[in-house]
Amino acid sequence: MMEKSGAERLMIGCRMTDTARELVWSGISKELAEPKRRQIFLERFYGESLSIAH
Numbered sequence: 429m430m431e432k433s434g435a436e437r438l439m440i441g442c443r444m445t446d447t448a449r450e451l452v453w454s455g456i457s458k459e460l461a462e463p464k465r466r467q468i469f470l471e472r473f474y475g476e477s478l479s480i481a482h
Contacts, residue, residue, distance in 0.1 A: 449473065 429437065452472050456465050 432440070452469055455472070456468050458465075460468070
């Protein structure tokens with residue numbers, strides 16, 4: 429991995445983050461209201477409970 433350039437390592441990290449986001453979204457019911465889906469996503473992705481701004 430260290431043989432790769434900084435740009436290549438950055439791209440690998442970005443792809444890994446994109447994949448993680450897709451996995452989290454895929455586990456959230458599409459039948460929920462969008463604000464609730466986003467709240468669940470944030471809680472799962474960032475690992476803490478967040479309140480929705482009104």
